[in-house]
Amino acid sequence: MEQKIIGIILHEVSELNEQLDHKVAIENGENAGLYGLTGVLDSLGLVTLIVAVEQAIEDELGLAISLADERAMSQKNSPFRTIGTLADYIVKVSQEEA
Amino acid sequence: MDKPVILITGTSKGIGKALVAHYVALGHHVIGCSRNAVEWKIEGAQGNYQHYIADVTDEVAVKAMFSDIRKQYGRLDHLINNAGIASMNHSMLTPLTTVHQVLGTNVVGTFLFCRESAKLMQKKRYGRIINFATVATPLKLEGEAIYAASKAAVITLTQIMAKEFGEYGITVNAIGPTPVQTDLIKSVPKDKIDSLLNRQAIKRFGQFHDISNVIDFFLKKESDFVTGQVIFLGGI
Numbered sequence: 001m002e003q004k005i006i007g008i009i010l011h012e013v014s015e016l017n018e019q020l021d022h023k024v025a026i027e028n029g030e031n032a033g034l035y036g037l038t039g040v041l042d043s044l045g046l047v048t049l050i051v052a053v054e055q056a057i058e059d060e061l062g063l064a065i066s067l068a069d070e071r072a073m074s075q076k077n078s079p080f081r082t083i084g085t086l087a088d089y090i091v092k093v094s095q096e097e098a
Numbered sequence: 099m100d101k102p103v104i105l106i107t108g109t110s111k112g113i114g115k116a117l118v119a120h121y122v123a124l125g126h127h128v129i130g131c132s133r134n135a136v137e138w139k140i141e142g143a144q145g146n147y148q149h150y151i152a153d154v155t156d157e158v159a160v161k162a163m164f165s166d167i168r169k170q171y172g173r174l175d176h177l178i179n180n181a182g183i184a185s186m187n188h189s190m191l192t193p194l195t196t197v198h199q200v201l202g203t204n205v206v207g208t209f210l211f212c213r214e215s216a217k218l219m220q221k222k223r224y225g226r227i228i229n230f231a232t233v234a235t236p237l238k239l240e241g242e243a244i245y246a247a248s249k250a251a252v253i254t255l256t257q258i259m260a261k262e263f264g265e266y267g268i269t270v271n272a273i274g275p276t277p278v279q280t281d282l283i284k285s286v287p288k289d290k291i292d293s294l295l296n297r298q299a300i301k302r303f304g305q306f307h308d309i310s311n312v313i314d315f316f317l318k319k320e321s322d323f324v325t326g327q328v329i330f331l332g333g334i
């Protein structure tokens with residue numbers, strides 16, 4: 001499932017990249033920085049990505065999940081650092097909601 | 099261009115029902131919801147009006163509705179957050195269950211629909227959201243503390259969301275009607291209504307077309323520089 005989720009994130013990031021001046025380095029795969037110290041997204045870009053990923057997860061996996069709850073926002077190690085950390089977080093959230 | 103996709107909450111009666119008739123007549127794809135099924139029929143509405151039975155405070159039902167809209171249309175152009183309830187009572191006589199219901203429907207419901215709509219609208223970088231305020235807030239009407247306070251919260255949501263959603267091409271505005279003869283105000287004594295009408299610059303009841311007129315203005319493509327505003331009717 002994690003591989004499928006990474007595929008979904010990569011797809012959504014590449015769509016988002018078309019609108020960005022500073023693009024996410026998707027060639028780095030799971031290590032590509034999204035948000036925070038190593039990331040290139042601003043808060044607006046992050047919101048757009050989270051919404052797009054939530055919708056894609058619902059369409060492709062039939063799971064209605066919320067990624068941006070207080071827990072995610074307040075975690076010391078933000079789940080939005082890289083594509084890999086986001087994928088890990090989605091797996092965790094979807095297992096909890098299942 | 100394809101006709102707008104418009105979602106209106108609280109369409110089983112009153113202002114919401116009248117708005118459905120108005121936008122169906124304009125040929126828009128109209129979607130509505132309320133806790134009860136609709137008992138009315140609109141000329142020519144076949145196929146152009148789709149009703150969901152949903153409580154605006156029920157996140158699961160509301161999300162499922164938005165998911166349907168996304169699958170069916172791939173977009174949402176307009177949201178009219180009309181569903182609302184009132185409680186006309188002295189604060190000392192207002193039960194907490196009523197307080198929760200009013201805040202739930204008017205504030206939480208409005209927030210939830212704004213949030214879910216904005217998610218859908220931001221994809222196309224276009225959207226118009228209209229919320230419902232009331233003259234009871236600026237007039238600080240006694241006997242309507244919790245109702246007026248809930249709508250004050252709606253005004254604040256409108257103003258802040260206008261800023262948050264602006265970069266996505268989404269405008270957020272509100273309309274503040276004066277009394278309109280619907281079930282919402284039928285328990286208010288006549289002398290109270292009369293004294294309220296007397297405080298307006300134009301002393302008459304609001305009509306459905308007064309409301310759709312303001313909403314039509316907010317919805318216009320050309321109104322893309324109008325956001326975070328509240329238009330009160332009647333001159334208060």
Ligand SMILES: NC(=O)c1ccc[n+]([C@@H]2O[C@H](COP(=O)([O-])OP(=O)(O)OC[C@H]3O[C@@H](n4cnc5c(N)ncnc54)[C@H](OP(=O)(O)O)[C@@H]3O)[C@@H](O)[C@H]2O)c1
Nearest residue numbers: 108110111112113132133134153154182230277278280282
């Ligand atoms: N009439 C006035 O004088 C006046 C003045 C100022 C502002 N307003 C505002 O205008 C809006 C419409 O009011 P109205 O006069 O048309 O009232 P209304 O005749 O009582 O109709 C209210 C509508 O909202 C729906 N509704 C209520 N709670 C709901 C919930 N939890 N979930 C889903 N739908 C719900 C009702 O349907 P169900 O019962 O089937 O759910 C009904 O269709 C409200 O926001 C109100 O505050 C009205």
